[in-house]
Amino acid sequence: MDSISIVAMASIITAGICMAIGSLGPGLGQGRAVQGALSSIAQQPDERNSLTRTLFVGLAMIESIAIYCFVISMILIFANPFWTYVIKKAGG
Amino acid sequence: MEVVAIHQISPDQVILFTWGFVTVNATLVYTWLIMAFLVAGSYLVTGQLSTDRQVSRWQNVLEVIVSGIRSEIGDMVKEGADSYLVFIGTVFLFILASNLFTFIPGYVAPTSSLTTTAALAIMVFFAVPLYGITKQGILGYLKEYFQPNFIFFPFHVMGEFSRTLALAVRLFGNLMSHEKVVAILLAVTPLLFPVVMQVLGLLIGLIQAYIFAILAMVYIASATQSHEETGHETNRNHK
Numbered sequence: 595m596d597s598i599s600i601v602a603m604a605s606i607i608t609a610g611i612c613m614a615i616g617s618l619g620p621g622l623g624q625g626r627a628v629q630g631a632l633s634s635i636a637q638q639p640d641e642r643n644s645l646t647r648t649l650f651v652g653l654a655m656i657e658s659i660a661i662y663c664f665v666i667s668m669i670l671i672f673a674n675p676f677w678t679y680v681i682k683k684a685g686g
Numbered sequence: 687m688e689v690v691a692i693h694q695i696s697p698d699q700v701i702l703f704t705w706g707f708v709t710v711n712a713t714l715v716y717t718w719l720i721m722a723f724l725v726a727g728s729y730l731v732t733g734q735l736s737t738d739r740q741v742s743r744w745q746n747v748l749e750v751i752v753s754g755i756r757s758e759i760g761d762m763v764k765e766g767a768d769s770y771l772v773f774i775g776t777v778f779l780f781i782l783a784s785n786l787f788t789f790i791p792g793y794v795a796p797t798s799s800l801t802t803t804a805a806l807a808i809m810v811f812f813a814v815p816l817y818g819i820t821k822q823g824i825l826g827y828l829k830e831y832f833q834p835n836f837i838f839f840p841f842h843v844m845g846e847f848s849r850t851l852a853l854a855v856r857l858f859g860n861l862m863s864h865e866k867v868v869a870i871l872l873a874v875t876p877l878l879f880p881v882v883m884q885v886l887g888l889l890i891g892l893i894q895a896y897i898f899a900i901l902a903m904v905y906i907a908s909a910t911q912s913h914e915e916t917g918h919e920t921n922r923n924h925k
Contacts, residue, residue: 643761644761647761647762647900650893650896650897650900651897651900651901651904654856654897654901655852657856658852658855658856658859661855661856661859661860661863662855662859664859664863665855665858665859665862668695668862668863668866669695672693672694672695673695
């Protein structure tokens with residue numbers, strides 16, 4: 595296998611694995627956060643506003659982990675530095 | 687109409703023209719359009735403000751927006767919401783406007799480029815010590831870095847940088863991912879389904895603008911209000 599196909603294959607497979615594993619943890623974490631917030635709202639409906647605001651901030655924090663993984667896989671697919679390097683090498 | 691091709695990751699790569707060393711790309715042009723819209727809109731409305739019983743409908747709109755943002759800030763800080771309103775409100779309205787205009791064909795949100803979001807995050811990065819020093823003084827602000835003891839100083843500094851990075855990448859990632867998902871769905875199922883995704887995109891844009899403003903406010907509030915003070919505050923509430 596020449597280096598172009600190795601780089602292409604590694605990039606695509608790594609992007610997929612990155613997204614798969616990287617969305618697993620934040621998914622579980624967001625589920626737990628929403629569960630906790632919902633049961634708190636059910637217990638104390640008066641505190642709904644501050645609970646919702648804290649929930650959104652927390653969800654954004656958790657979600658940013660998945661967003662990092664997404665950005666990494668987007669870079670691997672659309673703006674891969676190794677891919678441009680290999681293409682330039684092969685081009686001469 | 688496709689402005690950003692599917693293999694391009696940000697509107698920075700769409701270069702409209704170069705003039706000497708100045709390169710004008712799609713991000714810049716759409717940022718200018720948003721700025722012109724916001725400035726012209728608020729200039730036209732605030733030109734004829736009145737305190738009569740009968741106010742114009744656009745003044746009503748602005749009052750609803752501004753008092754909404756102010757009450758949201760007022761829930762998070764005890765006093766002086768107006769001093770934060772200038773910065774937080776401007777950032778919120780800019781992000782909101784640039785996110786919500788995505789339903790216009792041919793428009794690309796400037797917030798789907800990492801350069802815009804990085805600029806916004808760096809503004810928050812500098813606003814935190816500015817507000818902190820004006821409220822607490824230099825010594826009081828620097829003391830926060832050594833809480834609970836001096837070992838935590840490097841972690842506080844690292845936290846400042848990593849949360850700025852997270853602020854920038856979160857907004858960029860959400861907007862860019864939504865754009866890519868719509869572009870891919872347009873190729874797979876061209877009828878009706880992309881419209882549903884566009885509606886979802888409006889919701890995402892609104893929530894991301896809200897989250898950006900709230901997080902900026904949380905960071906600024908954590909720098910301006912010392913922990914002892916807030917602790918007493920919660921204790922009193924419990925009693």
